Amino acid sequence: MESRRFAWNVGAGIIYALLLTIVITVFDLIAKLFYPPFPILISPLLIVFSYPVLALVELVVLGLMLLFAYPITVKSLNSELGQVRYLSIFGIIGYLIFSLLPYAVHTPYIQTFIGLIIVSILFNGLFSGSLATLMFSKKEESQSKTNLNLRRN
Numbered sequence: 001m002e003s004r005r006f007a008w009n010v011g012a013g014i015i016y017a018l019l020l021t022i023v024i025t026v027f028d029l030i031a032k033l034f035y036p037p038f039p040i041l042i043s044p045l046l047i048v049f050s051y052p053v054l055a056l057v058e059l060v061v062l063g064l065m066l067l068f069a070y071p072i073t074v075k076s077l078n079s080e081l082g083q084v085r086y087l088s089i090f091g092i093i094g095y096l097i098f099s100l101l102p103y104a105v106h107t108p109y110i111q112t113f114i115g116l117i118i119v120s121i122l123f124n125g126l127f128s129g130s131l132a133t134l135m136f137s138k139k140e141e142s143q144s145k146t147n148l149n150l151r152r153n
Helices: 003-034 052-068 075-080 082-098 108-151
Strands: none
Touching: 003 052, 003 082, 003 108, 052 082, 082 108
């Protein structure tokens, strides 16, 4: 595993987690505008039983963000942007898990809540960046072994 690729993937994972948080928050604000009883929560898994419509909207948005990383079918671009796909997959999985973190600690202070949101974004970036690096490195390693075996034959 290359340290430069790891650092870039973790940085991209943090930015992607921040983007996911902003997009989900904007959709929650839009839902609150049209139906005021909806809360503004950034965790789709937390509201799945209390507000299933809002949770469904958030999960659809996350699915669309995942599909946005997949339309590349050209083989040369597919090999170069493969780690973007892994980063997107693990970023969304990490978002579903780590977005529960701000709601794990109940305090009356908004600063604590905002700090926990920032920590969840950082954890998600570290999680998605490191897993994307590991998966892409394993994929490259297996492809290089396959190419080496084909050259020998």
